[in-house]
Amino acid sequence: MAPWSPTRRELLRRSLAVAAASSVGASASVPAPGRAAARVVVIGGGFGGATAAKYLRLWSNGSIAVTLVEADAAFVSCPLSNLVLDGSRRIDDLTVSYRGLARHGVNVLRDTASAIDVEKNRVRLASGATLAYDRLVVSPGIEFIWDSVLGMSAATAEQIPHAWQAGPQTVLLRRRLEAMADGGTVLISVPLIPYRCPPGPYERACQIAHYLQRVKPKSKLIVLDANPEMVSKKPLFTRVFNEDYRGIIDYRNDAPVAEVDVSGRAFILDLGDRITGDVLNLIPPQRATRLARDAGLVTANDRWCEVDWLTMESIKASKVHVLGDATLAAETMPKSGHVANQHGKLAAAAIVELLNGRQPIAPTITSTCYSFIDDKNAVHVASVFRWAAETRTLSVVPGTSGTSSQDRATWAQEGVYAMNWARTLWADMLA
Amino acid sequence: MLGPRRAQDSPLTSFGERSAVIPIVAFAIGAGLVAAAAVATPTVPPASAGAANYLAAACTNCHATTKVAGDVLPLLAGQPKETLIDKLERFRDGRAAATVMQQLANGFSPEQIEAIAEYFAQQAQPR
Numbered sequence: 009m010a011p012w013s014p015t016r017r018e019l020l021r022r023s024l025a026v027a028a029a030s031s032v033g034a035s036a037s038v039p040a041p042g043r044a045a046a047r048v049v050v051i052g053g054g055f056g057g058a059t060a061a062k063y064l065r066l067w068s069n070g071s072i073a074v075t076l077v078e079a080d081a082a083f084v085s086c087p088l089s090n091l092v093l094d095g096s097r098r099i100d101d102l103t104v105s106y107r108g109l110a111r112h113g114v115n116v117l118r119d120t121a122s123a124i125d126v127e128k129n130r131v132r133l134a135s136g137a138t139l140a141y142d143r144l145v146v147s148p149g150i151e152f153i154w155d156s157v158l159g160m161s162a163a164t165a166e167q168i169p170h171a172w173q174a175g176p177q178t179v180l181l182r183r184r185l186e187a188m189a190d191g192g193t194v195l196i197s198v199p200l201i202p203y204r205c206p207p208g209p210y211e212r213a214c215q216i217a218h219y220l221q222r223v224k225p226k227s228k229l230i231v232l233d234a235n236p237e238m239v240s241k242k243p244l245f246t247r248v249f250n251e252d253y254r255g256i257i258d259y260r261n262d263a264p265v266a267e268v269d270v271s272g273r274a275f276i277l278d279l280g281d282r283i284t285g286d287v288l289n290l291i292p293p294q295r296a297t298r299l300a301r302d303a304g305l306v307t308a309n310d311r312w313c314e315v316d317w318l319t320m321e322s323i324k325a326s327k328v329h330v331l332g333d334a335t336l337a338a339e340t341m342p343k344s345g346h347v348a349n350q351h352g353k354l355a356a357a358a359i360v361e362l363l364n365g366r367q368p369i370a371p372t373i374t375s376t377c378y379s380f381i382d383d384k385n386a387v388h389v390a391s392v393f394r395w396a397a398e399t400r401t402l403s404v405v406p407g408t409s410g411t412s413s414q415d416r417a418t419w420a421q422e423g424v425y426a427m428n429w430a431r432t433l434w435a436d437m438l439a
Numbered sequence: 440m441l442g443p444r445r446a447q448d449s450p451l452t453s454f455g456e457r458s459a460v461i462p463i464v465a466f467a468i469g470a471g472l473v474a475a476a477a478v479a480t481p482t483v484p485p486a487s488a489g490a491a492n493y494l495a496a497a498c499t500n501c502h503a504t505t506k507v508a509g510d511v512l513p514l515l516a517g518q519p520k521e522t523l524i525d526k527l528e529r530f531r532d533g534r535a536a537a538t539v540m541q542q543l544a545n546g547f548s549p550e551q552i553e554a555i556a557e558y559f560a561q562q563a564q565p566r
Contacts, residue, residue, distance in 0.1 A: 063496065067492060067493075346500055349500055350497065350500070353493065353496045353497075354493075357492075357493040357496075369490050369493055371493070372494060372497060372546060372547060372551065373497060374497045374500065374543055374546065376500065376501065376539060376543070388538070388539055390539050390542050390543060391542065391546075392497075392542070392543055392545070392546025392547070393546075394546070405545060405546045406545070407542070407545035408542045408543065408545045408546045409542070410542050412538065418538055421538060422538050422539075424511055425501075425511065425512070425538060425539070428501070428510060428511050428512055429500070429501050431507065431510075432499075432500065432501055432502070432503045432507070432510075432512070433500050433501070435503060435504075435505070435507065436499050436500055436503075436504070439505070
């Protein structure tokens with residue numbers, strides 16, 4: 009038998025040892041001397057996965073062996089990446105090394121998970137190695153549904169960047185904006201919800217408009233929103249579009265892009281309208297990644313993974329916890345980095361409790377999301393979610409849901425808080 | 440498996456995301472703090488002492504746990520318990536000016552706030 013595949017007897021012995029060590033209510037699972045530590049594998053080093061990996065180590069007092077599988081050499085933050093488009097931040101400012109996780113004892117493997125065997129509790133890696141797990145955390149993020157827009161593919165994203173996964177795509181869109189002549193037209197296509205970062209497209213519109221206003225004031229920006237109305241912070245963005253960027257932003261609702269003419273640089277709407285531009289940005293519809301689908305974790309609309317919100321455990325695969333944007337969201341819960349970070353903590357806590365033979369603790373999690381309307385001012389949306397045992401979901405706590413006021417004097421202060429929020433969030437997951 | 444199209448994929452207002460209700464029976468223990476896991480466990484051990492850890496982690500997305508140059512938010516670790524409880528109560532009832540804490544402070548019960556405050560009070564002040 010391969011070394012990663014313990015016998016049933018060994019597994020039983022291990023679980024008994026864990027149960028015995030946990031009877032006094034300590035939060036750590038302390039394996040008996042000579043016994044192997046419980047092993048948790050985390051797939052994906054984004055906001056969800058990196059947070060889960062770090063907090064599993066912290067909350068188990070180092071008694072759980074944690075391996076994080078991540079393909080990229082460093083983390084690049086989607087939050088604040090729209091600021092790269094205006095030039096007030098560089099992509100390097102949003103890039104954080106994974107080295108901090110090693111200091112917590114997380115084994116960071118630069119590799120890609122190619123398959124999950126949920127029956128045999130193991131993960132196959134692109135490098136050929138196999139990892140066995142007692143619990144698995146899958147924080148896979150999103151992939152684009154390319155075939156939902158005629159003419160688009162992963163390859164055409166080089167001509168028409170999505171810039172919806174921060175990194176080279178963000179830089180590419182910035183370069184296109186820099187190369188555009190004054191008097192040009194920029195197009196942004198916003199997909200139907202649900203998608204990653206509900207207010208993100210409107211923040212992006214503000215950032216691009218701020219750039220055009222300063223550097224290319226004869227230019228225009230057309231926002232083609234597939235939704236019947238803005239899906240987040242609508243009163244705030246409506247005011248900013250009208251007051252700050254009047255004459256630059258042309259916002260159109262109910263405007264789903266059905267087809268792209270790449271060489272003609274045009275978006276064709278579902279009813280046939282053809283809109284041409286000089287720089288095109290299409291944010292495609294999204295779903296959980298193929299890895300999650302192939303493992304049978306996608307259960308809703310062929311797009312999202314349903315979870316038990318008490319533990320983030322998949323409703324389909326036991327011992328597999330799914331985090332972040334890939335999940336079918338609880339009601340009004342946005343797909344965001346902050347929420348994924350909270351998912352990571354929720355799952356880490358549940359796993360520590362379960363591996364100690366205890367019941368998971370009813371979670372309370374927060375959601376705070378800032379959008380910059382220029383290089384200094386920001387607005388927020390926030391709420392708190394609490395476990396509701398009757399409906400087995402996370403529900404908004406009354407009195408917690410809301411956005412910034414319309415008092416502009418607070419937006420500058422919120423801009424300072426927003427920068428602080430991003431820095432602290434990165435440190436919370438990676439330092 | 441094909442099922443009915445879920446509300447989540449409809450273009451609703453606000454975030455418009457609705458999750459399916461998962462029909463698993465749950466039961467509460469004690470003061471409703473601990474509910475059953477989806478997986479069966481052989482015994483019902485005592486609640487974890489980690490509860491305060493986990494609650495306090497809802498704060499550390501924004502409030503740093505180490506000293507960072509230029510940080511504009513107060514560090515919570517090492518602050519007296521009564522100071523933290525008082526501050527959160529003042530956010531709740533609007534006596535303290537805030538941009539977002541007037542919302543977030545409503546998200547925690549008095550018992551939870553006490554547990555969080557006690558947890559941070561016991562932590563060493565970051566240096």
